[in-house]
Amino acid sequence: MVAPLAPRSGLRYVYATVANSTDLAIDVRDLVKTYRTPFRRKKVEALCGVTFGVERGQIFGFVGPNGAGKTTTIRTLMGLIKPTSGRATILGHDIPSRAARAQVGFLPESPYFYDYLTVGELLDLAGRLFGMHAGDRARRADQLIERVGLGRARGQSLKKFSKGMLQRAGLAQALMNDPAVVVLDEPMSGLDPIGRKEVRDLIVELREQGKTVFFSSHILTDVEAIADRVAIVARGALQAQGTPAELVQRTVLGIDITLRIAEAVELGTLLEHATKVRRSEHELSLLLPADTDVDAWLARARELGGKLVQVTPRHETLEELFMRRTATTAGDANASAREGRV
Amino acid sequence: MSEPTGSAFGRIWAIALNTFREAARIRVLYGMIVLVVGANLLSIVLGQMSIHEGARVVRDVGLAGVSLFGSLTAIFLGVFLLYTEVQRRTIHAIVSKPIERWEFVVGKYAGMALVLSVLVALFAVAMAIMLTWQDVGVSGEVIRALALAWCEVLVVAAVAIFFSSFSTPFLSGIFALAIWVIGRVTPDIEAAARTAGGWIKWTATLTLEIVPDLHLFSPSGRMVDGVHASVHADFVSWSYVGLAAAHGVGWIITLLAIACVLFSRRDFA
Numbered sequence: 085m086v087a088p089l090a091p092r093s094g095l096r097y098v099y100a101t102v103a104n105s106t107d108l109a110i111d112v113r114d115l116v117k118t119y120r121t122p123f124r125r126k127k128v129e130a131l132c133g134v135t136f137g138v139e140r141g142q143i144f145g146f147v148g149p150n151g152a153g154k155t156t157t158i159r160t161l162m163g164l165i166k167p168t169s170g171r172a173t174i175l176g177h178d179i180p181s182r183a184a185r186a187q188v189g190f191l192p193e194s195p196y197f198y199d200y201l202t203v204g205e206l207l208d209l210a211g212r213l214f215g216m217h218a219g220d221r222a223r224r225a226d227q228l229i230e231r232v233g234l235g236r237a238r239g240q241s242l243k244k245f246s247k248g249m250l251q252r253a254g255l256a257q258a259l260m261n262d263p264a265v266v267v268l269d270e271p272m273s274g275l276d277p278i279g280r281k282e283v284r285d286l287i288v289e290l291r292e293q294g295k296t297v298f299f300s301s302h303i304l305t306d307v308e309a310i311a312d313r314v315a316i317v318a319r320g321a322l323q324a325q326g327t328p329a330e331l332v333q334r335t336v337l338g339i340d341i342t343l344r345i346a347e348a349v350e351l352g353t354l355l356e357h358a359t360k361v362r363r364s365e366h367e368l369s370l371l372l373p374a375d376t377d378v379d380a381w382l383a384r385a386r387e388l389g390g391k392l393v394q395v396t397p398r399h400e401t402l403e404e405l406f407m408r409r410t411a412t413t414a415g416d417a418n419a420s421a422r423e424g425r426v
Numbered sequence: 427m428s429e430p431t432g433s434a435f436g437r438i439w440a441i442a443l444n445t446f447r448e449a450a451r452i453r454v455l456y457g458m459i460v461l462v463v464g465a466n467l468l469s470i471v472l473g474q475m476s477i478h479e480g481a482r483v484v485r486d487v488g489l490a491g492v493s494l495f496g497s498l499t500a501i502f503l504g505v506f507l508l509y510t511e512v513q514r515r516t517i518h519a520i521v522s523k524p525i526e527r528w529e530f531v532v533g534k535y536a537g538m539a540l541v542l543s544v545l546v547a548l549f550a551v552a553m554a555i556m557l558t559w560q561d562v563g564v565s566g567e568v569i570r571a572l573a574l575a576w577c578e579v580l581v582v583a584a585v586a587i588f589f590s591s592f593s594t595p596f597l598s599g600i601f602a603l604a605i606w607v608i609g610r611v612t613p614d615i616e617a618a619a620r621t622a623g624g625w626i627k628w629t630a631t632l633t634l635e636i637v638p639d640l641h642l643f644s645p646s647g648r649m650v651d652g653v654h655a656s657v658h659a660d661f662v663s664w665s666y667v668g669l670a671a672a673h674g675v676g677w678i679i680t681l682l683a684i685a686c687v688l689f690s691r692r693d694f695a
Contacts, residue, residue, distance in 0.1 A: 119695075137643040156695070162522040164694040186524040198444065200451050212440035213523040215432020257519060 097314075108173075109296035110161065112255070115170035117156055117320075130156045132320040133170070138298050143291050145311030146300040147402075148320050149410050153320040154300040155193055158269045161298075162190050173418040174265055186214065189263035193270045195254035199243035203253045206242065207260055214261040221260075228256040233282065247274035255286065255346050266290055268299035272306050284310050308402040314410050323409040332400040339378060339400050342369040345390040354384055371398065437525045438533040445537020455545065458495050462549045465491040466556045473560065478563045481562040482658050488553030489571050489657065493644060496546050496579035497606055503538050504586020505598035510688075517694055528686035531591065535682055538583050567661035571646070574667055577674040578643035582606050584681040585638065589687035592692075608633060609640030613648070638677040642670045670693055 117131040131153050138144040148154050157163040161172055177184035197206055204225055211221035229238050232252040237245065242253060251274055258266060269289070272280045280303070287297050288310055301307050304341030307314055308328045315325040324331055338359075345351075345368050355361060360368040368390070372381065374397075382392060400408075465686065469487035473480030508531070511517040521530060550572050554564045585605050589598035608615070612634065618629035641648075645655045645662050653660050662670075 111674070159518075159695065162518075164518060164522060166691075166693060182524040183525060185522060190519070190522040192515065192518040192522070195519060197519060198448060198516055200447060201444075209440055209444055210519075210523065212432070213437055213520065213525050215436060215524070254519070263694075 085255075107139050109135040109140045109142070110136075110144075110172070110174055112136050112157070112161070112172045112402055113170055115157065115160060115172060116168045117153075117160060117165060118168045126127065127153040130320050131160070131167070131170075134317065134320070134322055136315050136322060136325055138296060140296050141291060141294055143287055143297045144299070145314040146298065146317065147302070147307055147314060147406060148300075148317035148323075151319075151355060152317045152410075154317055155269055156320075157317070158193075158267060158298075158300060161267060162188070186261070187264045188262060189258035190207035190265045191254045191258040191266075191268040193338055194243070194247075194273065195250055197242050197250065199241060201242055201255065202239060203229055203240055203242065203245075206253060206257055210257040210260040212303055212349075216261070224260055224262070225256075228259055231259075231286075232256045248276060248279045251275055251279070251283075253281065260288075263295065265296045266299065268297065270301060271299055272303050272398055273284045280306060282335075304401075304403045304406055314402065316406055318410045324405065328402055332402055332405050336374045336376050336397040337400055338398040339372045339376060340394070340396040341372060341381075342367065342395075343385055343390040344393055345385070345388065349388050349390075351388065353390065354381070367393070434526070434529055435528050438536060441520075441525070441530055441533025441563040442536035442540060444651045445507060445534050446540045448607055449507065449538065449541040452503075454502060455499060455541070457546065458499050459548055459552075462491045462495050463552050465495075466552045470556060470559065481557065481560045482559055484553070484556045484562075485568060485571075485657055488549075488556060489575060489644075489646075492546055492549045492553070492572060492575040493578060496542065496549065496575060498584040500538070500542055500579050501586045501599060501602045501606065502582035503541065504583050505590045505595040505602060507538060508587055508590040509535050509595045509598070512692075515694075521694065522693060524676070525691040527603060528683075531587070531689050532682060535584065535587050535678075538587070539580055542579050542583055543576065546572070546579055567657045567659075567691075569629075570661055570664065570667050571657045574645070574662075574670055577667075577671050578640055581638050581640065581643075581674045581677050584678040584685075588681040588685045591688045606640065608637050610639045610644070612637070612639045639673065642673055 088176060113135050115131050115134040116129070119128045119130055120126065121128060134153065134157055146154050146157070160167050161174065161179055165183060166180070172179045174184040175187050177187070198209075201209070207225035208221050209227060211224065216224070229235055233254050234249060234252055234256070237249060242250065245253065251271065255268075255271065258268065266287075268287070271283050275283060284306055287299065290297050291312075311328060313326065314328055314331055316323045316331075344366055347363065347365050351368070355370070357373050357376065360369075360371040362369045372378070378395065382395075385392070435508060465487055466484070469484045470480070472487065473483040476483055510518070511534075517530075521527060553568075553572075557564055558569070582602065582605075586602040589601045593601065614631055615630045618624055619634060622630065645666070646657050648655050650662050650666060655662050
């Protein structure tokens with residue numbers, strides 16, 4: 085069921101679903117982060133009471149436009165930023181805590197690593213920080229270097245790595261401790277289509293191993309393809325949360341029709357109420373409103389010599405939902421600005 | 427495998443080792459070595475121009491080189507190594523691991539101390555070669571003076587890392603350099619605190635409290651235990667070196683403790 089979002093105060097929203105916290109790998113409650121601008125000391129709310137839960141063994145996609153609060157949320161979870169208020173736990177351990185971080189593998193956004201190290205040395209450093217023994221470090225590093233496809237580049241320093249290769253090295257160091265929870269900030273960023281697919285496959289493989297994966301992304305098709313659950317965040321507040329199927333409207337928004345019909349034929353009333361009309365020499369495609377009597381429309385088309393190629397009911401995509409939700413928030417923001425609210 | 431099993435020492439050592447690797451790639455350090463070797467060679471020339479004072483010039487220039495270039499290197503490394511971790515965001519992949527922030531700061535300092543120790547050792551070797559060239563050996567006085575210079579360099583590194591924990595490299599560099607200069611003239615400040623009045627006395631007294639007494643590490647020319655300390659004749663004893671080192675360790679611990687607290691409170695956005 086889609087988690088309902090109830091307005092709390094101003095731009096703040098609270099996720100109304102109460103999950104059993106023991107089932108949650110990540111539990112975030114009413115997280116607020118407020119910054120002050122350097123000189124004018126103006127208050128900026130980066131997170132306005134973000135609340136959500138990630139169940140164990142799930143792939144959880146965290147989406148939102150630039151500046152929405154995705155990275156701030158992730159950095160707060162990883163102890164890089166201290167929340168102004170609110171609480172979060174990872175596998176029951178409060179953040180920030182060493183116990184919480186010990187169970188997590190983290191890939192930062194656009195990862196920056198020591199460019200004088202090789203990927204093997206980077207993984208060795210990560211392993212040392214996780215308290216792994218030398219033998220375990222070497223074995224695990226070998227496995228991961230092969231798994232992320234950097235076997236041929238293992239002798240090169242990271243300085244010579246492309247962005248995609250750095251992303252792979254980042255993924256490898258995030259998995260060094262065989263973590264129960266993997267947090268990935270924009271893991272597909274900078275990757276070509278093959279690289280993106282490999283990362284998607286890796287994330288799915290991690291779920292199959294029983295791990296929880298929490299990742300942020302701009303690439304909505306990737307999120308839709310692999311996430312068990314998705315949260316949309318905008319202007320520091322959660323806008324929607326649920327499975328991709330739950331989130332998008334299941335009602336039919338329109339009907340896509342493709343006909344084979346000669347270009348010379350006069351279509352007349354056939355195009356009434358139609359949108360997105362495309363016509364080529366032998367084919368016509370268009371979108372009809374959801375309440376169109378399709379049988380009657382097709383009968384008229386056949387009378388004109390048209391032959392049906394395809395009829396597809398059109399549902400909302402995650403991208404459309406994203407645009408709708410974030411556009412609404414932008415509207416709210418404009419209204420707030422007009423009213424002089426921060 | 428994901429439970430934390432390592433010790434704080436293991437994590438600090440991992441950071442220290444990585445810092446050593448990072449610093450060893452900084453070309454400025456090699457420039458410093460060239461400068462010190464150049465200064466030592468210059469001391470030979472100056473020694474030739476003096477009358478029977480070649481060894482004295484080599485000792486003075488060599489020790490001054492260790493102190494000056496060692497301290498400048500300490501300031502340079504201290505203000506850059508911690509700051510660049512934050513600026514380049516390499517710290518994100520580190521402090522998100524089960525390491526405490528204080529362990530990170532101490533590890534950075536330990537790595538720097540390792541680099542600076544190697545550097546001071548190289549400076550000392552250059553000086554020893556020059557002294558051998560002058561047909562005088564490396565005396566106990568020179569070894570004690572080198573030990574004191576090494577302590578000074580490590581204290582200056584802690585000063586630099588302290589400022590770097592909350593400030594930019596430029597400001598940290600200025601502050602650390604100012605502390606180094608003030609710390610070297612503590613006898614003059616002590617005199618001001620004794621003889622001056624009003625705000626000058628108050629300022630001098632406060633300065634003596636909050637600035638490490640770096641002059642302790644270069645006692646040449648001072649009266650110590652009733653003896654005029656000179657690296658060419660009667661120098662300070664090993665017990666003096668021990669006490670000065672303890673003073674330095676006290677400052678290092680204090681500065682690192684404050685740096686750790688400040689660093690722990692920072693957001694890495």
